[in-house]
Amino acid sequence: MNAIEASHLIKRFGSVTAVNDVSLTVCEGEIFGFLGPNGTGKTTTMRQLTGVLTPDSGAVRINGIDIHRHPLEAKMQMGVIPENSTVYGDLSAEQNLSLSGQMYGMPRADRDKRIDEFFSRMGLSEKRKLPVRGFSKGMKQRVSIACAIIHRPPLLLLDEPTSGLDVQSRRLVIDTIRDMNEQGSTIFLTTHNIEEANTLCQTVCILNKGKIVAQDSPERLKKMFNTTQSVEVSFDRPVTRDLFAAEGILRAESCGDKWKIFTDNPDQVLKYLVGRAERESITITSLTTSGPSLEEAFVRITECA
Amino acid sequence: MEIPLALRGIIVITRKNMRLYYTKPPVLMFGLLFPLFMFFAFFVGRKLDLVTFFPAFLAMMLFFTASSVGPLITPWEKREKTYERLLSYPVTQDSIILGDVVAGAVFGIGISLLVWIASLFFIPVAITSIGLFALAFILGTLSCAALGALLASPASDSPPNVIIFSNLIRFPLIFISGIFVPLTQMQGPGLALAFCSPLTYLVDLFNAAMSGTSVFSPAVDCCMLAGISVVFILAARLIQTRNLVKGL
Ligand SMILES: Nc1ncnc2c1ncn2[C@@H]1O[C@H](COP(=O)(O)OP(=O)(O)OP(=O)(O)O)[C@@H](O)[C@H]1O
Ligand SMILES: [Mg+2]
Numbered sequence: 001m002n003a004i005e006a007s008h009l010i011k012r013f014g015s016v017t018a019v020n021d022v023s024l025t026v027c028e029g030e031i032f033g034f035l036g037p038n039g040t041g042k043t044t045t046m047r048q049l050t051g052v053l054t055p056d057s058g059a060v061r062i063n064g065i066d067i068h069r070h071p072l073e074a075k076m077q078m079g080v081i082p083e084n085s086t087v088y089g090d091l092s093a094e095q096n097l098s099l100s101g102q103m104y105g106m107p108r109a110d111r112d113k114r115i116d117e118f119f120s121r122m123g124l125s126e127k128r129k130l131p132v133r134g135f136s137k138g139m140k141q142r143v144s145i146a147c148a149i150i151h152r153p154p155l156l157l158l159d160e161p162t163s164g165l166d167v168q169s170r171r172l173v174i175d176t177i178r179d180m181n182e183q184g185s186t187i188f189l190t191t192h193n194i195e196e197a198n199t200l201c202q203t204v205c206i207l208n209k210g211k212i213v214a215q216d217s218p219e220r221l222k223k224m225f226n227t228t229q230s231v232e233v234s235f236d237r238p239v240t241r242d243l244f245a246a247e248g249i250l251r252a253e254s255c256g257d258k259w260k261i262f263t264d265n266p267d268q269v270l271k272y273l274v275g276r277a278e279r280e281s282i283t284i285t286s287l288t289t290s291g292p293s294l295e296e297a298f299v300r301i302t303e304c305a
Numbered sequence: 306m307e308i309p310l311a312l313r314g315i316i317v318i319t320r321k322n323m324r325l326y327y328t329k330p331p332v333l334m335f336g337l338l339f340p341l342f343m344f345f346a347f348f349v350g351r352k353l354d355l356v357t358f359f360p361a362f363l364a365m366m367l368f369f370t371a372s373s374v375g376p377l378i379t380p381w382e383k384r385e386k387t388y389e390r391l392l393s394y395p396v397t398q399d400s401i402i403l404g405d406v407v408a409g410a411v412f413g414i415g416i417s418l419l420v421w422i423a424s425l426f427f428i429p430v431a432i433t434s435i436g437l438f439a440l441a442f443i444l445g446t447l448s449c450a451a452l453g454a455l456l457a458s459p460a461s462d463s464p465p466n467v468i469i470f471s472n473l474i475r476f477p478l479i480f481i482s483g484i485f486v487p488l489t490q491m492q493g494p495g496l497a498l499a500f501c502s503p504l505t506y507l508v509d510l511f512n513a514a515m516s517g518t519s520v521f522s523p524a525v526d527c528c529m530l531a532g533i534s535v536v537f538i539l540a541a542r543l544i545q546t547r548n549l550v551k552g553l
Contacts (some may be wrong), residue, residue, distance in 0.1 A: 013550070053550065072310040072395045079394035086386045090325055102317045104393040105310070147390075304406045 001029045001064050003155050003186035004049060009058035011044050018044040019055070020210035022250075026203075028154075031177070031187040033201035035194065039303055041210040042190045044084050046159050049188070050080045062155060066123070076104065079148035081157040083190075086140060089133035093124060093143045097150055104151035115236060118146045119282045122172070138169035145176055156180055157188040162196065174200065198294040209223075221294045221301075229266050230290050234258035234274060236283040246272050258286065310345040314396035318404025319411070325372055325438035326381070326413060329537020331468045335475075336373030337416065340366045347485055350457045355428050359385065360511035366420050368504050369475070371446040372415025376471040379545070380407045383462035383552040398549065402454055402541055409450030409549055414442055430515065431542040445507045451537035452503065458544035462552030483508045503533045 004026035011019040019041040027030045036042050047053040049060055051067045051074060057102035060067045067074040087096040094115060119125045127135070132143055141161065149156060158177070162170045177200065181187050191197055197204050198218045205215040214221060215270045228250060234257055244252035244261060248268040253260045263269045268290050277284050326332060344362055379401075382388040391401065424430055432438050456471040482504035483491065491499055499505045510526040513519035519526070 009517075047389075052392045052553070071397055072314070075393065075395040078393075080390070082389040083391045086326065087390070088321075088387055089385060095324075099317070100319055100394070103314070103396070105313055105395075144390075208438075251424045262307070274434060289494055 001028060001053075002026060003030075003063060004032075004188060005061040005064075006045075006049060007059055009045065009060070011041075011048060011050055011053065011054045011055050017210055019048070022058075022207070022210070022212055023155050024205055024212065024215065025185060026188055028186055029181075029183055029184065030202040031189060031200050033197035033204040034190040034207065035192070035197055035204060035205035035298060038192075039068070040086065040207050043159055044209055045207065046157060046188070046190055047082075050078065050082075050157055051075055052082070052120060064075045074243070078155040078157055079153035079154060080150065080156075080262060081144055081148045081158045081161050085144055085159075087132050087143050087147055089132055092131055093135075094119075094128045096143055097146055100147035100162060101150050104210050114150050118150075122146060125268060138165050142172065145173060148173070149176070149180060155186045155188070159190045160192065161189070162191065162193060170190055185274065194293075194295045194298055197267070206298060206301050221297045222294055226303075228262045228264050231261045231263060231266055231269050231289045231293060232258055232283060232286070233261065235277070236285050239282065243276065246276075255266050310395060311397070314394070314400040315404050315407065318396060319407045321425055322378055322404060323385045324413065326378055326408065327524035329377060329381070331374050331377055331413075331464070335468065335472060336370045336412065336553045340369040343479070344499075348446065356430065356465070357516070358484075359424065359428060359430050360515040361487075361508050363417060363421060363515075364419055364441075364482075364504065364508040364511045365479055365484050366412050367417040367442070367445045368449045368479070368507065370416040371449035372453035372456070372471070372475060373410050374409040374412050374487055375405050375450055376467045377454040377464055378408070378459045380464045380467045380552075384464060389553050392523065398545060399542060402545060405457070406447070406538065409453045410446040413446035413449060417442065428431055432515050433517040434514050437510065440523075440527060441507065441510040441514050444527055444534070445510070448507070448530045448534040448537065451534045451541070455537045455541040455544075458541045458548060461548065478502050480505050481505075483520075503530070505531050506533075 002025050004024070007023045009019050009022045010017070010201070022041075034042055034053070048055045049062075049067075051071050054068060062074040062077050065074040065077070088099070091099065097115045098111060099115065108238055119128050124139060124142065124203065127139070131142060143162065156177070162173050165173065165263075174196065176180065177187055177189065189197070189201065202217060204218050204221060206213050214224070216224070230291065233267070234280050239259075241252060242255075244259065248265045249261055251262045252266065261269060270287075270289070273284070273287070329398075370531065379388065382391060393397070415496065416430075453471070456474060457467055459470070481495065481498045482502040483499055488496070488499060490511065506521065506526040506529040508522060509519045509521050510530070513523045513526065
């Protein structure tokens with residue numbers, strides 16, 4: 001069975017059509033990335049999937065349950081982190097988690113056990129009794145995520161869960177997503193971080209101006225555009241652009257202390273760089289090649305649509 | 306399965322409302338202090354007969370307490386950005402509205418009962434019909450709490466605006482509902498206006514329960530209050546559904 005099945009969703013706000021005939025299927029057990037430029041209707045789509053908004057037309061099924069006919073059963077299946085979500089600032093972290101558990105009908109003993117688990121994991125033990133109002137953004141987001149997964153939902157929907165977080169908090173969020181997925185949950189992840197989508201998701205769906213413009217695995221999306229590859233190199237002393245005037249090199253950009261060289265023949269460029277460095281006795285301090293990037297594919301897809 | 310799930314949602318929301326909103330300043334100010342001030346301003350130190358006017362005062366207390374919680378909740382949650390999350394829990398907008406109404410009603414009953422019990426020590430308040438008295442309490446807080454939920458619905462995410470708007474509606478009501486001037490002494494447009502106020506029927510019902518004299522028959526009062534509650538809740542639901550995306 002499919003975890004999410006949305007067919008022909010349309011949502012208008014006045015004269016703006018925010019979501020225009022979106023159909024998507026999320027298979028059970030996968031991490032599904034939902035990308036798109038600002039204001040293209042990602043949040044609006046997700047709100048329809050979570051039953052917060054009713055679509056003007058179209059239907060959503062969560063594990064086969066129609067969310068608009070049986071909202072309570074469908075919502076029991078999921079954990080949701082809305083875009084600007086906060087937890088209750090006047091309640092403590094512990095009270096927030098407990099409230100969330102009650103909403104999902106968890107028995108008290110079960111709830112308390114899960115709550116203890118979280119505090120030992122999320123590293124907020126000493127703050128569990130303090131009101132969330134005084135927490136930092138990252139700490140609030142941890143509590144928020146804990147609230148969404150307290151009942152071990154088979155389906156987890158997150159709207160930009162890592163935006164504005166530092167590296168540690170971001171990693172914690174990503175690890176939690178991975179863990180949940182390993183334990184069998186399906187993940188629907190809206191994000192602006194393309195690298196995140198690239199490394200996490202099995203399927204990526206790109207939305208532009210309310211319509212789906214591409215949906216495939218990240219690798220296949222990259223191949224759709226025979227994008228140029230790049231070589232990043234740095235030397236032990238400054239070099240000039242003249243060094244990169246050679247066959248096979250399309251363009252060279254200086255980025256900080258290194259150079260980024262675009263090519264469609266990385267083999268030729270690597271051999272040239274190594275030979276040239278040897279002859280002029282320059283030491284290569286680092287050298288990396290990267291294939292076509294998802295970011296490039298994303299830009300092309302959303303540009304041409 | 307739908308019924309217990311829905312019921313659980315309402316109970317959890319009610320408990321959350323009680324914990325979070327009973328102690329908010331606007332609730333304490335306009336729900337608790339204000340009716341007490343009104344009491345002192347109008348009843349104490351005048352030659353008004355306390356015993357005769359007590360049912361009306363109790364009705365006013367009930368009205369203010371029960372209708373003060375409802376207007377605050379939804380705008381507050383929208384401003385604090387907790388509303389969308391609340392909606393994505395296994396609840397519907399209906400359970401949220403009902404949870405708000407019940408929280409208001411419990412507040413109303415609790416405070417008014419306290420006031421009534423306290424008053425037993427000072428004035429000889431009689432009750433002619435316990436049944437009617439209980440009914441007045443229940444139907445009264447229900448309709449007033451429903452009014453509270455209705456007052457919240459036009460607003461988006463600004464609690465101060467809602468408080469001003471709800472007081473603009475609530476204050477005039479106490480002057481046209483037979484609290485300071487008994488219904489029997491009203492006439493003409495004043496009386497016509499009184500018929501339009503839900504509070505009139507509550508005052509009348511308390512009069513019937515405590516002194517045994519009322520303008521309408523208690524059955525009429527009860528039906529009016531029950532009908533008003535239903536209409537208010539349905540109206541609140543309609544408007545809140547329309548306003549859902551405002552300030553989400
Ligand atoms: N409540 C609303 N009322 C009116 N218009 C809205 C409302 N919510 C969204 N829109 C419009 O719908 C469109 C899509 O908005 P949405 O928030 O879904 O975009 P998004 O893809 O989530 O953007 P972002 O990446 O910035 O979060 C926008 O043009 C927005 O102006
Ligand atoms: Mg968004």
